[in-house]
Amino acid sequence: MSYTIPIGPYHPALEEPYKVNVQCGGDTVQAVSVEVGYSFRGIELLAQRTGWVQDLTLIERVCGICSHTHTTTFCRAVETLAEIEVPARAVYIRTAVLELERLHSHLLWVGLASEYIGFQSLFMEAFNLRERVMDLLESISGNRVHYGMNRIGGVNRDITDPDPIVAQLRAMGEIVERDIVPSLTESPTAMSRMRGVGVLTAAQAIEWGVIGPVARASGIATDVRSDLPYGFYPELGFKIVTQTGGDVLARVAVRALEVLESIRLVCAALQDLPPGPIRAFEGMPDIPAGEATAFTEAPRGEAIYYVASDGGATPARVKIRTPSFVNIPALEAMTMGQQFGDVPLIQASVDPCLSCTDR
Amino acid sequence: MTGSDTAALAAIAPSARIEHRRDGVWIIAPDLDVEAMAREMNRLGFRLSTMTGLAQADGETALIYHFVAAGRAVHFKTRTRGGALPSITPILRAGSWIEREVRDFFGVRFPGHPNLAPLLRPAELREGFFRDAAEVPEQLTRARTEPS
16 A cells, blocks of 8 residues: 655654655655755845845855855855955965864764664764864854854954864864764664665766765765865865765765864864965955856855846845755655655755755 | 867857856857757766856846866856746756746746746745846835834
């Protein structure tokens, strides 16, 4: 007998407001359809009616987790359009905050994944580490979530004493390497629950066009940091992390190993922080007529902004494409033929962000 | 971008204007055959990143198809004909949600799309409400409340 179970849009099995309609035959998933749009805020429209500077405050609120990614990508698009050269020190600081943001996003997700599989002690360990990253971000920016670091042409705050940050990150890196990574990739508890669950093959990953850790867990070596390098990632020796399993375990492993790579990148950026100004100019220049795009690797994958100007006080168009918008539809492929009871874990393995998706 | 890549891109839209900009290659082709573009970009190993809609004064919509491959970004800019363009979803599955969003925001029709149901549009707003916002913004603006 076949039956359809609606999960969501507000449901304990989902972290975010969206709806997954699961058609089952017995306990086996036969088809899935996803509905989004429950948190639509019209941010693209608002951005076209708000000034260039105010837009930074608005766009930072596209997401409460990758907020700095959004302002960085918006700023980079505007700076490309207006041919503004950002000082090297500002780019390093942006990069360090981007990677700290990835750290706390991945640690948040590791914690949630641990909770989903009933691994409560690892949940607490991951959230404890994430809290320490939030403290570092607060010490740099004055804020825990929306950092207000970016401005068009540079950053608002300098990092004047990087050594304590580097020391703390190194200590955290040791804990991640010693406790978190083996707990997720070698422990029988984690492996038995996640191996072979929610598989997305490499061919399916290409077909659905997924990006970020979801693609890399299926063996697709795609990452904006290496595909369309920006900032100083090439100079910092960025190394892409991939796995081949394509299952939930592989998605966990990619994120856990990326935590280590992000720690290394932040330390490298802060230790090589070049001297000089942190912004190209004071105030805000006129933005000439034109159009430009920018791509940034958010914690969940590629974020793209298109910005057009008609030379006026507000953008003529701001288009925002977030990674979850691309990855969520692939749930259809990941859940097909799986056990119904695994659907919450599989959907969580995409790390879906509806705040980003709906905008 | 290698010479052979550029030649392959130019062959997709022979009458197009090709511009090499700081953010990649831009191919401006108002009469672009989008299905041929989708097939060729798929063959060349490009991933459809997204599409951007831009409302035009004559009621049509300019559409930019953003493609990405390692080290390369290519942006095709074209425009709707009679408010429609063929769907590329049957060729590139990733186009499905993207075309549904463009339909919600700009009212563009994509013949050939398997399920052009609303994706993000709130039920109380009509299709193409981004266009309304540009042309008659007061319809989407609540009365301003001043602090007393």
